[in-house]
Amino acid sequence: MASTNRTSPHSESSPTPVPYSNYLHNSWLDFVGNLTLGIITAPYRRTFKLYTWKPLKDISAADGDRRTLVSLVRDWKASKYEELQSVQVASSFCAGATLAVLSWNTIPDAIWVARALWYCSLICSIWAVITSIQQKSILDELLDKDALSEAISEYDLNRTRRVILRYKKKPGIGHWIMIFVWQFPSMQMSYAWCTFLSGLTVYICTPLIRHQAWGDDTKIAIFYLAVGGVGLITFLFSSGFVYAAEKGSERSAQTSRVNADEAGIGASDVESKRSLASNDDKNGDDQTAPRQILRSRALLIDGSSRGSLEHQITSVRRKPTLLI
Structure with missing residues (x-):
């Protein structure tokens, strides 16, 4: 009696799926690391x-x-x-x-x-x-x-x-x-x-922090905060503009690389089509060249015949007639 070997589907080795909690843990570690690095290097x-x-x-x-x-x-x-x-x-x-x-x-x-x-x-x-x-x-x-x-x-x-x-x-x-x-x-x-x-x-700003009586030191502190605040706001805005320009430059570089790749593919297609079109035009020119020569000769012949016919008609019209 022949023995049959049956393999159950669970006997085959299959890769163990990674729990979603591990991915979440790694993403949180990356987020915390990037945040810490951003704060330190701000x-x-x-x-x-x-x-x-x-x-x-x-x-x-x-x-x-x-x-x-x-x-x-x-x-x-x-x-x-x-x-x-x-x-x-x-x-x-x-x-x-x-x-x-x-x-x-x-x-x-x-x-x-x-x-x-x-x-x-x-x-x-x-x-x-x-x-x-x-x-x-x-x-x-x-x-x-x-x-x-x-x-x-x-x-x-x-x-x-x-x-x-x-x-x-x-x-x-x-x-x-x-x-x-x-x-x-x-x-x-x-x-x-x-x-x-x-x-x-x-x-x-010590007089303002300690709530001292109004005096010259308090006025100096307020004036200092006003001028320094303008400088700080300008610095923050310029930092934001630099960051936006940096991200825009990165996106532009990626877009230019993609466009360069697409342009390279398109250029090859256009060049091949252009070469085929030039070959067709060349073949067409080779085929139409004798026709153009014959057509030009026919036009010359027709022109000469028309010219002689018109000359004959004008000569007949100009011939003197008898007056009765």
């Missing part, structure tokens, strides 16, 4: 994105493309030098302004928060200058502009990439620490100015 968001986040992301994605990687590293090194130079100038100016206001004694019994914010501004400015100098020394260890060409060896290119990204195959904790290090001078410079302005506001 004072210097565009600087962080242009000089640290986007270049390092492009360098990481260009692994294997030698020409693109060399170009990205060369451009990033030049732009990073410019960023660090701007950070040094702005931080030095902020440190000088902070040292100047620390000696103020015009408002008696000022709130201690003002001086605390000024000291924070001073230390942030100092660290911004120190870390920018340190990062310049790291950039000096990389190959110069002339050496960063397509003739660079594979070992030097990989070493340069590891110095910038701090990973070989897969990003780890060292990579994220290096991203934090690369953006640290700009972060300290931005925080220095934020704490300086915050301390200045608290110091000048």
